[in-house]
Each structure stands twice: as structure tokens, then as C-alpha cells.
Amino acid sequence: MNxxxxxxxxxxxxxxxxxxxxxVPVGPRxxxxxxxxxxxxxxxxIERIVIVSRTVLEEKLKNHLxxxxxxxxxxEIVHQDTCGPVRIKPWGTGHAVVxxxxxxxxxxxxxxxxxxxxxxxxKQLLKGFNGxxxxxxxxxxxxxxxxxxxxxxxxLSIENEKLSKISEVHGIRSEGNQxxxxxxxxxxxxxxxxxxxxxxxxxSLKVIQKQWDSFIAENYSDExxxxxxxLAIQEQLQNKQVEIDVIRTDExxxxxxxxxxxxxxxxxxxxxx
Numbered sequence: 001m002n003x004x005x006x007x008x009x010x011x012x013x014x015x016x017x018x019x020x021x022x023x024v025p026v027g028p029r030x031x032x033x034x035x036x037x038x039x040x041x042x043x044x045x046i047e048r049i050v051i052v053s054r055t056v057l058e059e060k061l062k063n064h065l066x067x068x069x070x071x072x073x074x075x076e077i078v079h080q081d082t083c084g085p086v087r088i089k090p091w092g093t094g095h096a097v098v099x100x101x102x103x104x105x106x107x108x109x110x111x112x113x114x115x116x117x118x119x120x121x122x123k124q125l126l127k128g129f130n131g132x133x134x135x136x137x138x139x140x141x142x143x144x145x146x147x148x149x150x151x152x153x154x155x156l157s158i159e160n161e162k163l164s165k166i167s168e169v170h171g172i173r174s175e176g177n178q179x180x181x182x183x184x185x186x187x188x189x190x191x192x193x194x195x196x197x198x199x200x201x202x203x204s205l206k207v208i209q210k211q212w213d214s215f216i217a218e219n220y221s222d223e224x225x226x227x228x229x230x231l232a233i234q235e236q237l238q239n240k241q242v243e244i245d246v247i248r249t250d251e252x253x254x255x256x257x258x259x260x261x262x263x264x265x266x267x268x269x270x271x272x273x
Contacts (some may be wrong), residue, residue, distance in 0.1 A: 010113030092226030118251025
């Protein structure tokens with residue numbers, strides 16, 4: 001099986017963070033989150049990377065990515081804001097994948113540009129991906145929570161190492177030794193969650209394209225509607241169009257949901273380096 005293309009979603013507005021966090025230096029040598037993903041991709045022999053961004057960010061991204069020109073690596077930037085109806089708010093993570101499809105070959109791995117998934121995350125996902133089923137890297141909830149504020153997470157229901165359901169839970173936060181949500185019920189810290197790190201075979205990507213076509217036909221003028229990748233995948237699962245392999249990891253996520261998370265992320269990444 002050929003190595004998948006890596007699709008990195010970098011078009012987010014950073015509303016809660018208050019800045020373009022995918023370009024904020026977080027590493028001890030001024031690395032941005034993208035650098036960690038690209039370095040791991042290089043080490044694993046991935047040769048094609050597609051970064052889904054916004055037109056306004058292209059010059060800054062190109063300047064930053066010029067350091068990789070010496071590598072045998074094909075990096076391409078595509079603009080989510082020029083694919084489909086124009087609006088300020090991106091159309092969602094599913095649309096980001098659709099935006100990249102003209103530049104990918106075969107299967108893809110898709111991830112966020114403003115998350116660090118751990119030094120072995122991509123390797124684990126590649127090892128568990130059979131090229132036929134969708135695969136998801138599942139993180140323990142306790143390893144994905146910031147010290148400040150609340151987050152939303154997709155809680156995974158797993159049966160025989162297959163995904164049966166994703167339940168979106170909002171307002172998750174640590175309170176003492178407990179983890180609670182906006183619904184105020186307790187969540188096990190050992191529950192597994194999605195952090196949007198997927199491996200998707202070509203046949204499922206073709207279905208996602210069709211799902212987008214149907215979605216946009218119905219929501220063309222809706223300023224708030226979003227075509228979200230987890231919901232598109234869950235729809236395929238419900239329609240028995242795909243099986244989803246769950247690959248469990250003990251890696252810890254590092255990210256910046258809120259501005260106050262930045263110092264802690266920098267400290268954690270400095271220890272890894």
C-alpha cells in the first residue's frame with residue numbers, strides 16, 4: 001500500500017484564541033504546530049502534504065514552509081475560502097477535506113494544524129490503517145484536556161475495536177478529581193475521544209465528496225451551517241458504507257484552545273524537544 005497523503009487543516013479563524021493560532025510559535029526554536037506534523041511525516045516517508053488554509057495566510061505560510069524545500073517532499077497549499085460559496089466562516093472540517101481532494105493521491109491522513117498529537121501518533125495511525133477501512137486514533141480524555149476553560153470532545157463508543165458511535169459532548173472541564181460537562185454529568189477520564197486524526201481510504205473520500213455536494217445544495221446560503229468531518233463519517237457508518245477501526249493511544253495531546261493555554265503548551269513542547 002502506498003503511503004497516504006497528509007492533509008493538514010489550517011483554515012480555522014481562532015475565534016476563542018483571538019489570533020491565527022496555527023501560525024503562533026509554540027516550540028523552543030519558534031516552531032509552529034505544523035512543523036511537528038511535517039517532521040513526523042518526513043520521518044515516516046510521507047511524500048505529499050496538502051495544507052488547507054485561507055487565501056490571506058498563504059504568504060506567511062509559504063515563507064515559513066520554505067525551510068522544507070531541501071526535503072524530498074511535495075507540499076501544496078489550497079484555499080478553503082475559494083472552494084464553494086464564499087463566506088467568512090469556513091464551511092467545516094469535512095469541506096476542508098473536499099478542498100484538498102484535487103491535490104491528494106489515494107488515501108489520506110487528516111489532522112488539525114493547531115494540535116500536537118504526540119511523537120508517535122502518526123506512526124501508530126499508519127501502522128493500524130489497512131487501506132480499506134477508515135481508521136481513527138483514539139485518545140484518552142484525560143490526555144486531551146487543557147488546564148483552563150472548557151472544551152468539546154467527540155466521545156467514542158467502541159465495540160470489538162470498531163467505532164460504533166461518536167457523541168459530541170460540550171463544556172468538558174476538570175473540577176478537582178472529576179471531569180464534568182455542560183450537561184453536568186460525570187465523564188470517565190479513561191473514556192476515549194476523537195481529536196480529528198483520521199486515516200481515510202479513497203473509496204470513503206468519494207462518498208465524502210458526494211455528501212458535500214448534497215449538503216451544499218441544501219445549505220448554499222446558510223451563513224452558519226457546517227459540513228463536519230466526524231458527522232460525515234458517522235453518516236457513512238450509520239449507512240453501513242464503511243467500518244472504522246479504532247487505534248488506541250496513550251499519547252497526550254497538546255494544543256491551545258484559549259490564550260492562557262499558550263504558555264503551558266510551550267513548556268510541554270520544550271520538554272519534548
